[in-house]
Amino acid sequence: MAQQVVGTKSGQRHSRDWVVGQIGKVSLLYLIVAIGAIASMFPFFWTVVSSGKTISELYRYPPTFWPESTQFVKNYSEVWSAVPFGRWLLNTAWVTTWALIGGTLSSAIVAYGFSRFRFPGRDLFFVITLGTLMLPVEVTLIPTYLLFSKFNWIDTYYPLIVPAWFGGGAFNIFLMRQFLLGIPYDLDEAARIDGANSWRILWQIILPLSKPALATLATLGFIGNWNNFLGPLIFLNTESKYTVAVGLRYLQSTFAGGSAVVSRPQDHLLMAAALMVALPCLILFFVGQRYFVEGIATTGLKG
Amino acid sequence: MTSQDSSSALSATAPLPKQRVKMSAARRREAIEGILYTSPWIIGFLVFIAGPLLASLYLSFTKYNVLRPAKFIGLTNYIFAFTNDPLFLPSIGRTFYFALASVPLAMIGSLFVAILLNQKLVGTTVWRTMYFLPTLTPIVAAALLWRWMLNPDVGLINFLLDKIGIEGPGWLSSTTWAIPSLVLMGLWASVGGSRMIIFLAGLQDVPTEMLEAAEIDGAGTWAKFWRITLPMITPTVFFNLVLGIIFALRTFDIAFVATAGGPARATWFISLHIYQNAFTSFDMGYASALAWVFLLLILLLTLVQFRLSGRWVYYAGER
Numbered sequence: 205m206a207q208q209v210v211g212t213k214s215g216q217r218h219s220r221d222w223v224v225g226q227i228g229k230v231s232l233l234y235l236i237v238a239i240g241a242i243a244s245m246f247p248f249f250w251t252v253v254s255s256g257k258t259i260s261e262l263y264r265y266p267p268t269f270w271p272e273s274t275q276f277v278k279n280y281s282e283v284w285s286a287v288p289f290g291r292w293l294l295n296t297a298w299v300t301t302w303a304l305i306g307g308t309l310s311s312a313i314v315a316y317g318f319s320r321f322r323f324p325g326r327d328l329f330f331v332i333t334l335g336t337l338m339l340p341v342e343v344t345l346i347p348t349y350l351l352f353s354k355f356n357w358i359d360t361y362y363p364l365i366v367p368a369w370f371g372g373g374a375f376n377i378f379l380m381r382q383f384l385l386g387i388p389y390d391l392d393e394a395a396r397i398d399g400a401n402s403w404r405i406l407w408q409i410i411l412p413l414s415k416p417a418l419a420t421l422a423t424l425g426f427i428g429n430w431n432n433f434l435g436p437l438i439f440l441n442t443e444s445k446y447t448v449a450v451g452l453r454y455l456q457s458t459f460a461g462g463s464a465v466v467s468r469p470q471d472h473l474l475m476a477a478a479l480m481v482a483l484p485c486l487i488l489f490f491v492g493q494r495y496f497v498e499g500i501a502t503t504g505l506k507g
Numbered sequence: 508m509t510s511q512d513s514s515s516a517l518s519a520t521a522p523l524p525k526q527r528v529k530m531s532a533a534r535r536r537e538a539i540e541g542i543l544y545t546s547p548w549i550i551g552f553l554v555f556i557a558g559p560l561l562a563s564l565y566l567s568f569t570k571y572n573v574l575r576p577a578k579f580i581g582l583t584n585y586i587f588a589f590t591n592d593p594l595f596l597p598s599i600g601r602t603f604y605f606a607l608a609s610v611p612l613a614m615i616g617s618l619f620v621a622i623l624l625n626q627k628l629v630g631t632t633v634w635r636t637m638y639f640l641p642t643l644t645p646i647v648a649a650a651l652l653w654r655w656m657l658n659p660d661v662g663l664i665n666f667l668l669d670k671i672g673i674e675g676p677g678w679l680s681s682t683t684w685a686i687p688s689l690v691l692m693g694l695w696a697s698v699g700g701s702r703m704i705i706f707l708a709g710l711q712d713v714p715t716e717m718l719e720a721a722e723i724d725g726a727g728t729w730a731k732f733w734r735i736t737l738p739m740i741t742p743t744v745f746f747n748l749v750l751g752i753i754f755a756l757r758t759f760d761i762a763f764v765a766t767a768g769g770p771a772r773a774t775w776f777i778s779l780h781i782y783q784n785a786f787t788s789f790d791m792g793y794a795s796a797l798a799w800v801f802l803l804l805i806l807l808l809t810l811v812q813f814r815l816s817g818r819w820v821y822y823a824g825e826r
Contacts, residue, residue: 233623233626234628236623237623237624237628240620240623240638240699241634241637243695244637244638244641244695244698244699245637245640247641247649247652247695248640248652250655250656250663251652251655263661265661265666266666310547310548311548313547314545314547314548317541317542317545318541318545320541320544321537321538321540321541321542321544322537322538323537323539323541323542323545324538326541329549332552333552336556337750338749338805339556339560339802340756340757340778340798340801340802340805341757342778342781342782342794342797342801342802343559343560343563343795343798343799344555344559344560344563345785345798346559346563346566346791346798347559347560347562347563347795348555350573350791351554351559353573367551369547370548370550370551371547371551377548402544427643430645431645433645433647433760433763433764434759434760438786448645449645449647450647452647452648452651453764456651456764471655471658474651474655475655478648478651478652479648481645481647482643486640486643489640489643490636493632493636
């Protein structure tokens with residue numbers, strides 16, 4: 205058993221065992237991966253199912269795994285008529301667009317400054333910038349709120365958009381800088397010899413080469429802003445100005461039952477609304493997936 | 508520009524006054540340009556981070572309810588927090604309980620998923636997407652969706668538990684099970700997310716020659732993992748651990764939406780306590796003091812982790 209001669213009968217039997225063992229291992233692997241994937245996806249499926257049920261079927265026990273009398277259209281349109289859902293979607297799209305443009309563009313410019321120019325205090329400031337990742341928002345939120353109320357910006361979208369235009373935050377700057385450090389400095393030099401100034405180098409050489417990183421930031425920015433909850437919760441008061449995240453929270457209290465609007469909980473409508481809020485991010489992920497995964501991976505590399 | 512750069516090496520040995528002025532002019536120009544490009548963030552940092560940080564430190568020594576001017580009251584807020592606020596210390600305990608329960612599970616879970624997805628699987632992208640989707644769900648939506656699944660009477664989870672003969676708990680409506688429920692929800696929402704992808708990147712950086720050499724020496728899968736893979740990815744583990752603890756301690760959205768801090772304050776975390784004092788009671792001075800205690804706690808904890816990291820984190824490129 206210990207000695208193996210290539211081509212002997214015992215050698216072949218050994219390899220057959222080995223093959224059987226490998227098949228067993230591989231199928232076990234796929235089984236575990238599939239179980240995990242199902243656990244990840246099942247809540248979505250259950251939300252879809254619940255959002256198409258009638259209210260009496262929804263609260264029936266045992267639960268049904270597919271609506272007996274489907275009323276998807278009725279439930280979804282009920283959400284749209286019960287609250288200004290379309291308005292909320294537009295609000296969210298507006299805030300998200302401007303915040304992500306600002307966050308992406310300004311972080312690219314700032315990262316250009318950090319990666320291509322030497323100035324006193326640069327490295328220390330960069331370390332401090334990274335340190336801000338650890339700050340709990342609570343510490344800066346109160347004075348920021350007071351500042352914005354001095355500007356009369358409460359219940360407007362400015363608090364959700366304007367800060368993004370000032371560098372887009374430490375995470376964006378870090379990710380962009382990591383990427384820019386990978387672009388050879390020779391390119392800058394060559395352009396400079398040809399008479400280009402640094403602003404032109406940024407726009408005509410650096411940014412076109414940074415498309416993958418910019419796409420990553422845009423995707424992350426979309427998801428971060430779309431899902432932002434605390435910001436809109438604090439800065440927006442008027443119902444018609446809500447973004448979908450706070451709108452959903454508002455729906456939760458409206459549809460909880462025992463109110464003037466509904467006497468019983470309306471969880472099927474809540475599920476329909478939750479799904480509609482999540483959908484744009486899910487769609488975007490399929491579009492920008494490649495950039496998304498790569499972007500996160502490069503950030504974590506030399507943490 | 509390049510000619511100037513190369514002559515700078517010469518000028519170091521033989522300083523020529525005139526040329527030196529020219530050199531530093533170029534350097535000064537570079538510095539000015541660099542600062543100009545960085546200026547949006549310098550301003551943003553001062554206005555939205557450093558300024559507010561100092562302002563909240565000042566506010567923490569005052570009584571301030573927005574309507575009347577802030578009144579300096581010394582350490583009163585801090586003393587009140589530790590001696591008279593019946594909710595503050597328990598909220599810290601609860602927050603740490605949540606972090607202690609969720610961080611190890613999240614770390615092990617994400618690493619496990621990363622190892623799975625690092626195998627040569629057919630349809631890697633599809634699997635990765637399926638694991639990643641929960642992360643993209645807005646936390647408000649995730650909270651609502653799980654609230655419904657965990658409904659004690661007609662929820663799916665308790666129905667399935669009932670099927671295998673277990674009587675399900677009250678989940679979010681039970682004081683004992685509320686935090687474990689949030690841990691479960693957080694785990695679902697994050698296990699396949701960026702933490703996992705960072706692990707995946709770390710795993711892909713482990714040199715294959717090293718693993719192959721170990722295999723030739725007769726190391727099994729288990730030995731290879733413990734002796735090579737794990738030590739090689741300790742920087743990634745450290746990165747995820749530090750950020751994971753901070754994020755767990757900061758948990759707000761999910762508790763705010765799924766339980767609103769209840770039942771009977773069972774999920775009343777420090778972040779909710781600060782929010783409530785600041786934006787419901789408008790006791791801005793007191794809330795600032797709480798935020799500063801919270802900040803110092805996080806800083807201390809992070810510092811300890813950095814100190815301890817020398818003992819277990821291995822940097823391959825360390826000089």
